[in-house]
Amino acid sequence: MTRYVLRRLAYGGVVMALVTALVFVLVRLVPGDAVTMQLAESGASPEQVAALRAEFGLDAPVWTQLGNWLAGVARGDLGRSFYGGGAPVTGLFLERVPVTVSLGLLAMLFATVAGIGLGVLAAVTRGSALDAAVRSFAVAFLSVPNFVVALLALTACAVWLNWSPPLAYRPLTEDPVNWIQQMAIPVIALGTAGMAGTARMARSSLLESLGSDYVRTVRAKGARERTVVGKHAARNSTIAVLTLLGLELATVLGGTVILEQMFGIPGTGQLIYSAVLERDYPVVVACTIFYAGLFVVTIIVIDLLYALVDPRIRTGRALS
Amino acid sequence: GGGSDEPVGDPRPGGSLVWQLPAEVSTDLNPLESSDPSATGLISGSVYGKLLDWRTGPDVTEMELEGDLAESWEVSEDGLTYTFHLRRDVTWHDVEPVNGRPFVADDVVATITAMKERGLQAYMLEAVRTVQAPDEHTVVLTLDRPFAPLLEYVAYHTFLMVPREGIEGRYDLDTVAIGTGPFLLAEHTPDVEWVLRRNPDYHVPDRPYLDEVRRPVINDTAATTAALRSGRLDVGTTSDVTVADEFRDGDHTVTETPGAPVSFYLNPRVEPFDDVRVRRAVSLAIDWEGMGETVRGSFNLTSILRPDVSDAALSEDEVREIRPFDPEQARRLLAEAGLPDGFATTLLVQRVDDEDVREAQWMQADLAEVGIDVTIETVDPGTGIERRRTHEFAMTKALRTVHLPDQTWRDFMPGYIENYALVDDPELVEGYARTRTTTDDAERRELHRAMQRRMETEIVQGLFPIQKFDYTIFSSRTRDLFPVPIHQGRRLADVWLSDQPASP
Amino acid sequence: MNPVLDVRDLRVEFPTAAGALGVVDGVSFDVGPGETVALVGESGSGKSVSSLAVLGLLGRGRIAGGSVSFRGEEIAGAGPERLRRLRGAEIAMVFQNPMSALDPLFSVGDQVVEAIRVHRPVGRAQARERAVELLREVGLPDPERRMRSYPHELSGGQQQRVGVAMALACDPELLIADEPTTALDVTVEAQILALMRRLQREHGAALLLITHDMSVVARMADRVVVMYAGQVVERGTVAEVLSAPTHPYTRALIGSVPTVHTGRDELLTVIPGSVPNPADVPDGCRFHPRCPQAVERCRTEVPPVVRTGEGRISRCWLAEDAGRVPAPTGAPGTGAR
Amino acid sequence: MSAPATPARLRAVPGAVARFVRAQPLGGIALTVLTLFVLAGLLAPLVAPYDPLEQFRRDILDGPSARFLLGTDDLGRDVLSRSLHGARTSLLIGVVTTAVSLVLGTTIGVVSGYAGRGVDIVLQRVMDAVQAIPGIVLLLFIAVILGPSVRNTIIALTVVITPSFNRIARGETLRVREERYVEAARATGAGTGRILARHVLPNIVAPVFTLASLIFAGVVIAESALSFLGIGAPPPTPSWGLMLSEGVRYVERAPWLIVVPAVLLSLAVFSLNLLGDALRDHLDPRLQHATFAESRRWWRPRPPARLAPGLARAAEELDATDPTDRRPD
Amino acid sequence: MTGPALFEAHDLVKHFRSRRGVVQAVNGVSLSIPRGRTVGLVGESGSGKSTVARLALRLLEPTSGTLSFDGADLGAASGAALRRLRRRMQIVFQDPNGSLNPRMTVLQAVGEPLVVHRMARGAALADRVVELLERVGLGARDLNRYAHQFSGGQAQRIGIARALATDPDLIVCDEAVSALDVSVQAQVLNLLRGLQAERGLSYLFIAHDLNVVRYMSDEVCVMYLGEIVERGDGDAVLRDPQHPYTRMLVSAVPDLATAGPAQEVTAVGEVPSPIDPPAGCRFHTRCPQAEAGCREERPALRRVVADRDVACLLAGGRTSGAVRP
């Protein structure tokens, strides 16, 4: 197991390196740079433009820039933003990581809890109207983009309830009520698609394990239906659901980009979005690497969770 | 003015105004370096003071200069000496390291010198040779040559007075704002909110009324609308007329403010726009007024100059006369130019709001009528600016945030970065030079008008065909927040909140 | 002596798109206390379905007729709670494929403990003790350590021992073993069968053993019930059925396995064709299309169940007409040729 | 799939469709709906009442009426006509993106999974890297670099989606290559190419197709997110995504602007899901001809489409049977 | 044993690397299959039978050892030479449905070897497939059906037809009948024997059922943990097993003739792991007769009586008293 984790980590490192190179080059292929943006329509003279470009080191060839950047990384310095007076990227972005992580986690949690609940409901009432309702509901939510869900929820609350989320984000630690109000709609909007997917997956995998031989054995022991479904069938469906969650994470992370933007949540999603538009290269690179790292780590964590759930993986015997 | 039309009581002090900031300040706050509209929107006038300002108020219709930090000013006969008499009761904000010391002529000298040497304002001070302070409260600018637009520039919202300490780098101008304005910059959570707090030592007695101005960063229309509805927001802006219309009959007041002109450039290096007849045909083929009505709701039909800022702007009728919506004429011109069947081309659209794209579609449909087959290419501002600067476009449309006539004409002078349309017209250059040196208002106005006509008929490479309006939506408790064409934060000192409580 | 289990004229149906599908049709047999009855037949003949019907574990299927009485109590239509109380406690089951019959995610100990605690109001620790004891009883080496093992860490034989231990957890009166050794090696099979026999002796349970293997029957059972296509075709004591089968199907089944005695040049008895699809059973005798002795009557008329001796029946026209039945010839395995 | 498309095969298509519809009535309904959409897209110029770009400048944001059955939009264009033409753009983006990334991803996945070792490790790291960058960011990059156009939208989405197909195809290949019939084919002397084409590919298509139906839906949705960010198909090309993102702000004033594309999108996605399930069942000959004797366990709920690449990967990493044992001949 | 051997394997060794260590699946197995004869291989699960089968066909690369087929060096053949040899040796697997590609019709499946070896195409291919099908008791009407549409016995016959397609000299039957119902098993066994009589095929016949192996084979090899522990004429091995393991196997085979719970079984213990096999005689952990020497010395396969090789220190002459209790 340890060797396995080490190997995954090594692969993760390779992936991160590839991502870095890819993003570093990609971001420079985007037309315009921070200088264009900052001195846009300002009446600046060409000399002023050139001077700023030199200050940012943008006049050097890409490979030199990459080299310089890597040298910085080696010193634990992810560079400085081109904006806001050159704040160090590391700090800029560490402030925001918890926000996005909590948003993502909450959305995943919502997707999982609600999704599994609905899935189980549908599975145990298979064939009933409730089952059909859950399934159509799931498809409906799978086909509505998250920003539409968010906008509709926002508008509905404002028009009918005269309520809107607080304008200024305050961390959970500072103002929990404010935080919950602020996160509610984005979390729901981010989580609905995942919830729908999870419900479908939970339903089908639960039905599968309910039809399996070992569940029949448990029934033959005289166990109550509660034990059969809640203990054996549920645990056996976990793997499938876990896998789905892993896939959903990517979607949720992507979703944070739009939703943080909409709801003024100061997370990395908002940061990267504006950084791309403002050509703030150091921030773009750092954020992308963060996202990629999160992805890589999640994949590893999910693999470890599999092992936690499934002793066959834990003890190193493959599944058939 | 702002607020509702019912009779209101007397202004009362106190309260916290929540006013949307449509975009986070992305660059630094340094008044010498930053042209970021959100940064100036935040600090200009409210935190930093200027020597001169424009008058605001319920009855103001004309652009009229008044003193801010300068009590009065004089211009010598020959137009080569400008003398400003500073107020004596002004102190800097009580913030380290300036600590509320009095504002003096030396600060002005330091600021203007730095602006001329390294500020983005350098072009405004082209003609200024020396800046001197004969005494604590007098500043004298000596010019090489007469420079007519100088006073307007001095009142412009980027012409902010900075304490000498700041100029000399004794604190960080990028992040700390120490000014003379009615408010102090109190708090900032990046991408979330800026908070301005009442400056207790403000030189105007009993001002400002407000204890606090909160500027939450909200760039999404739906979020703004929802917040206005729920009362979390007192003031919000939108360029979307449908959104504004939804607030017209409720607890809110909507004011319409002339905003940035739509800019439209034709690249004479790209065929067939090398032919002025083709360019002219394009400008005549588009129903600009229809576009303004449909897409913007309220708008001004304009030529190059902004009617809200300059009396030299052509009137709507004049514009209609020289640039009628005349597809027939356009077709004729195309035929003359050897393109009776039209041609295909592209329109690069810089997208900030949906309106930008809707306008493009409108233009596309109109051009299609005369046989010009347009492909729209929408791009983000970064790409848009870069491609305009490098002249990689055939036609392009964006918004141009300039105000003053002098500033506007720079865009069409050879050698400037913003001369996207590659205008190179000796007569225009000549006219421009004359507008700067002539001190006679009437003569200058005529020059401007002639130049606009020339742009519309002879050159036709850059047009500012309409001026969009922005809509400001106020909650009913917001009082005396008067609309202004150019950003003037100082007016916040007069704003007050009625006791009608804001919703939670 | 009253039988522990008495199945009379059992019929089982499964719902399908094309309507109810009868897969077990009029099956009767009984199991006496301490007795071993074997249910044999080819794949798909309805052995498992018959036995699952006893426990009410048919899933979507249902008992469409007949009775199942356990110690005189009718349980064919019993409610879910009654059945649940019977399962494991009174009637326990060992399944064919031990790997898939054990939940892969729970340790062997947990699963045995569960079997105990479902019916016995004992504490966790006590249940564990009992579980270890059970595992020791079924001959699992090092039971304390094995409690913590997961199914995949055990060999097939060990897994099946766990299955047996779970089934014995509450000292059931009737043990149903559905092909408990088909997935196992001969040596392991022999061990498991010996184990079941010993435990049955010690616990005095009745055993209903399902198998497709006549030689397992020979080794284990007192009486045998031969099934074909959802029906019982022959029933009797092992000695009688194996040495003198009265139904051609039984005879063919016996003759088709090579034994120690089968000469290498002999050809095996072949039953041509395959078991019919339950949706499409032949008219008349269900075996007639494959029967070497089929006559015209077999094709059209359903044969009656004929008593051919004390506790013996056969479902064959030829058996009915006993006079004309050619006396079964030779030792088993010498087959038709 | 793998057989050459001879005319005879083409002629067999209607028959195959008929068989499919008979075997999978729900799939048939879904297929009908999708066919209607495709027809609507293809025949839009003929059936649409108006030119989708024509601006009825007096009838801006009009509600549904006899003249404009589904109302007009903010430039006075007929929503019905735009929806019909929008089907064309959306389906085009959906079909082409799905098809191209399916082919690319499956090829990479199959090659990677079958070849194993270095090839696998390298290819998978590259795929991981592409997947590790959040889709929306990658889309943002590509769209900003290439500029918005239908073609570039397709390119961007293809890059983002290819790893998903790779993943599932690889997982399936790892499973299939251990199947008995593959070994049997090797034993008869079949070469790698033949094994991949005749044995591996046909046996991984079902889950790949199921994924494709989900992806297709995802693509249509993603296109709307791109439009929302202003980097999707450029106006005025009507697409459902664009209509949705443009219509959102009129949700109170002109709800039809969002209802119409949303309903069409949901209908398409729903049908695609149904079609995917049905296709999976249908393409599996085991289920296709299921009868009692042939598939005795037909009543078992089928396992969900093998959406467990992570698991498959974990299992395979842990298993680590020595690939040198297998002779690639 | 007549004539030169068609297939010969000498001292085959196959070790698999796995996470938990090296699996010694096959450890020095030598085999020789004469033309037209059947060699049977029995042993418990995991004893290495299938691995031997795969090695024999070069579906796996042996860790060491040599292989020859009809005089050619099979072990060294590669590319076209290997393909030519493969044409003459085929395999039939245990799981009849699993070894047929579910997406292929019978025509495609049975025709595949012919296509691969370019032996027929088009109409000729169909004709040849029909001919093969008829030989195994199926017919032309089955050509366009899929594997799963057949019962286990029929599917296995399709597998055999495929194996026969290239007219091979050797067919390896790896548990070819183990998954089938007894009645069907008999059909297939008879078919295999008929084909052998007709075409002079050689079989390597693998099964775990001693009776079946004996019935089918001229010579029986008994495997235990990757090694052959006893070899000899089938009847003789079964009637008079020499190796204690064979004896255990024989005693475990139930006999129809002796009804009732009479037989006592001597089978004990579990098969040790091939990753960490016992030192000395691999069977000593389960052997009722094991002596101290068995724990250390690894017995080689040696002739103990006529036509009988046994790998047991105690077998035959040496301490014959102990061998037969």
Ligand SMILES: Nc1ncnc2c1ncn2[C@@H]1O[C@H](COP(=O)(O)OP(=O)(O)OP(=O)(O)O)[C@@H](O)[C@H]1O
């Ligand atoms: N849930 C079900 N739905 C429909 N048909 C079923 C169901 N369960 C079993 N059958 C059918 O009932 C028949 C008898 O099945 P059963 O499992 O009892 O056979 P068996 O004798 O136990 O065979 P095997 O030796 O293979 O276990 C088969 O044809 C099978 O297809």
Ligand SMILES: Nc1ncnc2c1ncn2[C@@H]1O[C@H](COP(=O)(O)OP(=O)(O)OP(=O)(O)O)[C@@H](O)[C@H]1O
């Ligand atoms: N690819 C492989 N990697 C690792 N170990 C393997 C591999 N193939 C077989 N083994 C191991 O080699 C040993 C012999 O396996 P083999 O399949 O040859 O046995 P067998 O006698 O055919 O058993 P069965 O009767 O179960 O088919 C077993 O322990 C098995 O786990």
Ligand SMILES: [Mg+2]
């Ligand atoms: Mg069964």
Ligand SMILES: [Mg+2]
């Ligand atoms: Mg094997």
Ligand code: NI
């Ligand atoms: Ni068996």
